[in-house]
Amino acid sequence: MKTPAKWIVMSALSAGLPVVGGGAMAQTPQQSASASAIEEILVTGSRIPRADIEGVGPVSVISLEQIDKSGIVTVETLLQRLPASAGFAGNQTSAYWATRGWGTTQVNLRGLGINRTLVLLDGRRLVNGGTGANSSPDLSMIPTSLIGRMEVLKDGASAIYGADAVAGVVNIITRDDLEGLKMSARYGVTEEGDGDDITLDLSYGVRSDAGGISFAASYQDASAVNMASRAPCSLGESAGALICVGSGATAGGRAALPNGQIINFTTGNAFELFNVARHGYQGNEFLNAVNPIKRLNTALLADYEITPEIEAFGQFLYTRRETDQIATPGTLTGATIPAFAIAANHPTNPTGQNISLIQRRLVEGGPRFSFQDTDTYQAVAGLRGNIGDRWNWEAAVDYGNNSGVDGFTNVANKQNVANTLNTALCSNAPNAAIPCADYLGAGDVTPRVLNYILTTIRDNGGNETLNLNADIVGPLFELPAGSLQMAAGVAYRRDEGSRFPDNLTVLGIANTNQQTPIVGQVKATEAYAEASVPLLRDVPAVEMLEFNAAIRYSDYDRFGSDTNYKLSGDWAVGLGLRVRSTYGTAFRVPSVAELFGGVSEGNLTTTDPCSRYSTSTNATLVANCRASGVPAGYIQPNNTVLTRTGGNIALTPESAKTFTVGAVLEPPAAPGLALTVDYYRIKIDEAVRAIPGSTKLAVCYASANLSHPFCSPTNFTRNALTGEINFLSSQPVNVGSETASGIDMAVRYGFELMGRQATIDTSVTYLKKYEIIPFPTAAPIIFDGFIGGGNGGYPHWRGIASFSVDDPNWSATYSVQWIGKATDFNAAPTNIGYRAPNVFYHNAQFAYQLTEQALLAVGIDNLFDKKAPYIRSWTDANTDTMTYDLLGRRGYVRITYDF
Numbered sequence: 065m066k067t068p069a070k071w072i073v074m075s076a077l078s079a080g081l082p083v084v085g086g087g088a089m090a091q092t093p094q095q096s097a098s099a100s101a102i103e104e105i106l107v108t109g110s111r112i113p114r115a116d117i118e119g120v121g122p123v124s125v126i127s128l129e130q131i132d133k134s135g136i137v138t139v140e141t142l143l144q145r146l147p148a149s150a151g152f153a154g155n156q157t158s159a160y161w162a163t164r165g166w167g168t169t170q171v172n173l174r175g176l177g178i179n180r181t182l183v184l185l186d187g188r189r190l191v192n193g194g195t196g197a198n199s200s201p202d203l204s205m206i207p208t209s210l211i212g213r214m215e216v217l218k219d220g221a222s223a224i225y226g227a228d229a230v231a232g233v234v235n236i237i238t239r240d241d242l243e244g245l246k247m248s249a250r251y252g253v254t255e256e257g258d259g260d261d262i263t264l265d266l267s268y269g270v271r272s273d274a275g276g277i278s279f280a281a282s283y284q285d286a287s288a289v290n291m292a293s294r295a296p297c298s299l300g301e302s303a304g305a306l307i308c309v310g311s312g313a314t315a316g317g318r319a320a321l322p323n324g325q326i327i328n329f330t331t332g333n334a335f336e337l338f339n340v341a342r343h344g345y346q347g348n349e350f351l352n353a354v355n356p357i358k359r360l361n362t363a364l365l366a367d368y369e370i371t372p373e374i375e376a377f378g379q380f381l382y383t384r385r386e387t388d389q390i391a392t393p394g395t396l397t398g399a400t401i402p403a404f405a406i407a408a409n410h411p412t413n414p415t416g417q418n419i420s421l422i423q424r425r426l427v428e429g430g431p432r433f434s435f436q437d438t439d440t441y442q443a444v445a446g447l448r449g450n451i452g453d454r455w456n457w458e459a460a461v462d463y464g465n466n467s468g469v470d471g472f473t474n475v476a477n478k479q480n481v482a483n484t485l486n487t488a489l490c491s492n493a494p495n496a497a498i499p500c501a502d503y504l505g506a507g508d509v510t511p512r513v514l515n516y517i518l519t520t521i522r523d524n525g526g527n528e529t530l531n532l533n534a535d536i537v538g539p540l541f542e543l544p545a546g547s548l549q550m551a552a553g554v555a556y557r558r559d560e561g562s563r564f565p566d567n568l569t570v571l572g573i574a575n576t577n578q579q580t581p582i583v584g585q586v587k588a589t590e591a592y593a594e595a596s597v598p599l600l601r602d603v604p605a606v607e608m609l610e611f612n613a614a615i616r617y618s619d620y621d622r623f624g625s626d627t628n629y630k631l632s633g634d635w636a637v638g639l640g641l642r643v644r645s646t647y648g649t650a651f652r653v654p655s656v657a658e659l660f661g662g663v664s665e666g667n668l669t670t671t672d673p674c675s676r677y678s679t680s681t682n683a684t685l686v687a688n689c690r691a692s693g694v695p696a697g698y699i700q701p702n703n704t705v706l707t708r709t710g711g712n713i714a715l716t717p718e719s720a721k722t723f724t725v726g727a728v729l730e731p732p733a734a735p736g737l738a739l740t741v742d743y744y745r746i747k748i749d750e751a752v753r754a755i756p757g758s759t760k761l762a763v764c765y766a767s768a769n770l771s772h773p774f775c776s777p778t779n780f781t782r783n784a785l786t787g788e789i790n791f792l793s794s795q796p797v798n799v800g801s802e803t804a805s806g807i808d809m810a811v812r813y814g815f816e817l818m819g820r821q822a823t824i825d826t827s828v829t830y831l832k833k834y835e836i837i838p839f840p841t842a843a844p845i846i847f848d849g850f851i852g853g854g855n856g857g858y859p860h861w862r863g864i865a866s867f868s869v870d871d872p873n874w875s876a877t878y879s880v881q882w883i884g885k886a887t888d889f890n891a892a893p894t895n896i897g898y899r900a901p902n903v904f905y906h907n908a909q910f911a912y913q914l915t916e917q918a919l920l921a922v923g924i925d926n927l928f929d930k931k932a933p934y935i936r937s938w939t940d941a942n943t944d945t946m947t948y949d950l951l952g953r954r955g956y957v958r959i960t961y962d963f
Contacts, residue, residue, distance in 0.1 A: 196525015310344020312701020
C-alpha cells in the first residue's frame with residue numbers, strides 16, 4: 065500500500081529559514097529513541113524507501129511549516145533564495161528574459177541552466193511552461209497550500225530519473241493529510257505603494273480508512289512596478305561619473321551622412337550632429353521593474369483502496385496565467401528596412417544629401433503592450449499495491465499539456481513602412497489607401513500613417529509530455545548487516561513542443577523578432593535498477609556502512625542509446641559522524657526548443673567593449689577596436705544589439721560526470737546541533753549553451769589581434785560607417801565543456817530559549833570554479849565570481865541564515881540572505897560598476913494564533929531597503945535583474961482560518 069508521505073519526519077526542521085543544507089536534522093533524545101517507529105519514506109535521489117534522508121546525498125528540505133512562516137507565496141522565490149541557485153532563471157523581475165515565457169518561474173541549481181535542473185511533482189515529471197517549445201516547467205503551477213515539503217537534491221541523478229537531472233532535482237511533494245476546510249488571504253505592498261499583491265488560498269480534504277480526496281486552489285493578482293520608479297533612467301559612465309544615457313533609437317530619427325557623420329532629426333525639418341546625451345531616448349517609463357501576473361492554480365488529488373493489496377490514485381492540476389506588460393514604443397531600423405536609404409531628392413529629406421536612417425523610435429504610436437495567456441494541465445492516474453508483505457509496486461501514466469498565446473500591440477509592418485516612403489505608391493490625399501509618411505523629425509508621423517503601419521501580432525504554441533512508468537521495490541535477501549533492497553522499473557517518455565509565430569513575423573514583415581515555426585518531439589524508452597547493500601553494522605568505528613548503486617539504460621529516437629550509472633557510499637562512523645560520497649554519470653538530450661527553435665532576430669541588452677575605447681588604458685582593447693574599424697570617440701548608441709537566437713538542429717547530447725563527498729555531524733554532546741559540509745564537482749562535455757552576445761564580445765576584444773574565434777563574422781559584424789554592431793549571433797552550440805565545483809556548508813542548532821523552542825539555521829555555498837571551454841584547445845571563459853551580461857550572477861559566495869523562536873501562541877523569524885561580491889563580465893577595473901559589493905537582504909516574519917482556528921501573520925522583506933547595485937553590463941534597471949531585488953522594502957499581512 066501507499067506509504068504515507070510522513071513529512072513529520074522533517075518536523076525537526078522547525079520555523080525559520082526554509083533551507084537545511086545537506087538534509088541533516090538535529091534529533092532530540094526522544095526523537096532518537098523512537099526512530100525505529102518512523103515509517104520509511106521515499107526521498108529524492110532514490111527509489112528505495114528509507115528511514116531518513118541523510119544517506120542519499122546533499123539534500124535541502126523546505127518543510128510545510130517553513131513555507132507557511134516564510135510568508136512567501138510563490139515556489140520560485142523560496143528556491144531562488146537557496147545558496148545553490150545561480151545564473152539565469154525567470155521570475156517576475158527577470159521574466160522579460162525568459163524566452164517565450166514571460167511570467168514563467170524557474171530554478172537554476174549551480175547556475176548550470178534551468179534545463180539541467182529536473183523538476184518533479186511527487187517524483188513525476190511536469191510539462192514545460194510558457195507559450196511553446198520551452199525548456200523547463202513553470203514552478204508556480206502548484207498551489208502552495210497543497211505542498212507538504214520540497215526536497216532539493218544538489219547532485220546528479222540521471223541514473224534514477226533519466227535525462228535533465230544534471231545539476232540536481234527539485235521534488236515538490238504534496239500533502240496527503242488534508243482534512244477539513246482551510247482558507248487564507250494575503251495582501252502585500254511595497255513601501256513605495258506599488259506592487260500590490262493579493263493572494264487567496266483554499267484547501268479542502270476528506271479522508272477515511274479507504275482513502276481520501278484533497279482539493280486546493282490559489283489565486284494571485286500581482287500588480288506591476290514601473291521601472292522608472294526604481295531606475296529613472298538608464299545609466300552609463302562618462303568622465304568617471306554615472307550619467308543618464310539614452311538609446312540611439314531616437315524620437316526624431318538618427319541617420320548617417322555619406323561622410324560618416326551621424327545626425328539626429330529633432331522637430332520639423334531641423335537636424336544636428338547626434339549627441340547621445342542630448343538626443344538619447346529614455347524609455348524606462350515604458351518598462352516594468354516587476355511584471356504583473358494574474359494566476360489561478362487548482363489541484364485535485366485522490367486515492368482509494370480497491371482491495372487490501374491494491375490502491376488507485378490520481379492527480380489533476382490546472383493553471384491559468386495571464387500577464388499584460390508594457391514595452392517601449394517600437395523602433396524602425398535601417399538594417400531591416402531598405403527604404404530607409406533615403407535619397408537626397410526625397411520630399412521628406414531636408415539635408416540635401418543621401419542619408420541612411422539608422423534608427424527611429426515611433427513615439428507617436430505610444431508604448432507597445434504585450435500579452436501572454438497560458439493554460440497548463442497535468443494529470444496522473446495509476447495503481448499501486450503489495451506483493452506479499454515486503455514488495456511494493458506502482459504503475460502510472462502522467463500527461464501534461466501547456467498551451468499559450470502571446471503577442472504585441474503597436475508593431476510596425478515593415479512592408480507598409482516602406483510603402484509610405486515610396487512616392488510612386490503613397491499619396492498625401494485625405495483618403496489615400498497608402499498615406500505618405502515623414503519619419504525625419506519627432507512628431508512628424510501622422511495618425512493616418514500610424515493606423516496604416518501599426519498592427520497587433522499574435523503567436524501561439526504549447527508543450528506536451530507523456531510519461532508511462534512501472535516500478536517495483538523490495539528486499540532481495542537478508543545480509544548480516546540487514547536487507548539488500550532493490551528497485552527496478554521501466555519508463556516511456558514523449559516530449560513535444562510547438563510554436564507558431566504570427567504570419568507577419570514568419571515572413572519578416574513585422575518589426576519584431578523574426579521567427580520561424582517550431583514543431584518537434586523527443587521520445588525515450590528507459591529501464592533502470594537500483595540496489596542498496598548494507599555491508600557492516602554495529603562494529604568498531606562502523607555503526608552502519610552501506611553501498612548503493614543505480615544504472616539506467618535510455619534509448620532515444622533521435623540520439624540512440626546511452627547508459628548512466630551512479631555509485632554511492634554511506635558510512636555512519638559513530639558519535640554522530642556520518643560520511644557520504646556519490647559518483648555518477650548523466651546524460652541530457654537537447655530540448656525541443658534547443659533543437660527545433662526557429663531562428664529569430666531581436667534586440668537584446670548587450671555591452672559593446674569598444675564604447676569609449678579611445679579613453680581606455682587597455683592597449684589590447686584599443687588596438688582591437690581600431691582594427692575593427694571603430695571610429696575614435698565612438699559611444700555605443702544603444703544598450704541593445706540586434707541578436708540572432710533560436711534553435712540548432714545539429715546539436716548533440718550532453719554527457720556529464722558528477723562527484724560529491726561530504727559529512728554530517730550531530731554530536732551527542734551538543735543535542736540539537738547539526739553540521740554538514742559537501743564538496744561537489746560537475747563536468748559536462750559537449751555542453752549545449754548559447755553564449756550571450758556581451759560575453760562573446762568581451763572575450764573577442766580581450767584576445768590578442770582579434771584572434772579568438774568569437775571574432776569571426778559568423779559571430780558579429782559592424783557597420784562600416786558608424787562602427788556599431790549590426791549583427792550578433794547567440795544561437796546554442798555544443799561547446800567544449802562546462803565545469804562547476806564548490807562547497808556547500810550548513811549549520812543548524814535547535815535549543816530551548818526561555819521555555820520556547822529556538823532555531824538557528826545557516827546555509828552557505830562557495831562556488832570555487834565555473835568555467836566554459838567553448839571549443840577544444842580554447843582558453844576557458846571564467847564564470848565564477850562574475851555577474852551581468854545576460855548571464856545572471858555567479859558570485860563565489862552565497863548564503864542564507866535565520867533565527868526563529870516558537871511559542872504555542874506565536875512564532876517569529878528573522879532571516880538574512882547574502883549575495884557575495886562579483887565582478888562584471890564586461891567591465892574593466894577602472895569602470896564604475898566593475899565590482900558589485902556584498903549584498904545582504906534582511907527579512908522578518910511574525911505569526912500569532914488569534915484563536916484556535918485563526919492565525920495572523922505579518923512580515924517585512926528587505927527590511928533595510930537595500931538597493932540593487934549598479935552593474936555596468938546590466939540587463940534592466942541598471943542592475944542584474946536575475947540576481948538582485950528591485951522592489952525594495954515591502955510588507956504583507958496574511959490571515960488564515962481553519963474551519
